[in-house]
Amino acid sequence: MSELTAHWRWVALIWLEVALAYGAYSLYLGARARRAGRRESGRREGER
């Protein structure tokens, strides 16, 4: 593997890391919001 190819692999790796981290945290927030929202709307249904 040439040095240039190796460098590009590292470059791809760091950008992939950042993109995956953003995606994973977004999914976590989405799941947490859905859970909180579901309980909140469930409570409202119960109050009615």
Add this chain to the structure above:
Amino acid sequence: MTDPHEPHTRPRWLRALGLVTLVLFLVGAFLALAVSPPDVNQGQLIRMMYAHVAVAWVCFVAVIVTAAYGMLFLWRGRAVDDSRAVANAEVATFFAGLTLLSGMTYSKPTLNTYWTWDAKLTLTALMFALLVGYFVVRGLIDEPTRRGRVSAVIGIIVAVSLPFNYLAAAWFRTLHPTLSVAVTGVHIAPTMLFVLLFNAGVAGLVYLTFVSERVRIAKLEHARSEARERRDGEMGSGEVVRV
């Protein structure tokens, strides 16, 4: 605006912000990977710098905002300030972890090691550990006011460490490169500076999106907690729910 009939749905502006941020992230990645020229010393590896430095800068901003809301809570004692401090602390912890991970990835091909216990890296690891400690301490204290006060102090301590962290590369012998963008001047080519600032701006938008969503979740969870406390009060039993 949030739909008044569906308060738990994500507001339209937040969805738009998320979409714009995603598009700009892709533009930023394109600028870093295709537009930025290779560096005279690092060659193509300079394209890693735009990802790492942007994340690190935003981590610093998140820590400062955490401390600011912590100070507001110590001053005014309003639960909303504590709630915002927690939201920022969580996002700061995320960015601190990502700073460490991306820093190690950047370090291996450029400095031939993933990690070394020099001043800059140790202070960053300490910052991450303190941010994790912030949540450990919150988990140990039930009384909301005391919990908010103690965690606010931890947030302020983390913020106090930031100037040392930022200037560690200049003050101490460290493997970490010296500052390219500093108060004393800018030491990189204009195209590279533009790509760096663009990616830092995008990371700032990511931070803004995450914090806005996290604050919204805190409001939903707080409403749930209050409803439960009311219900438990009516039934004659109590349960503490942390937000």
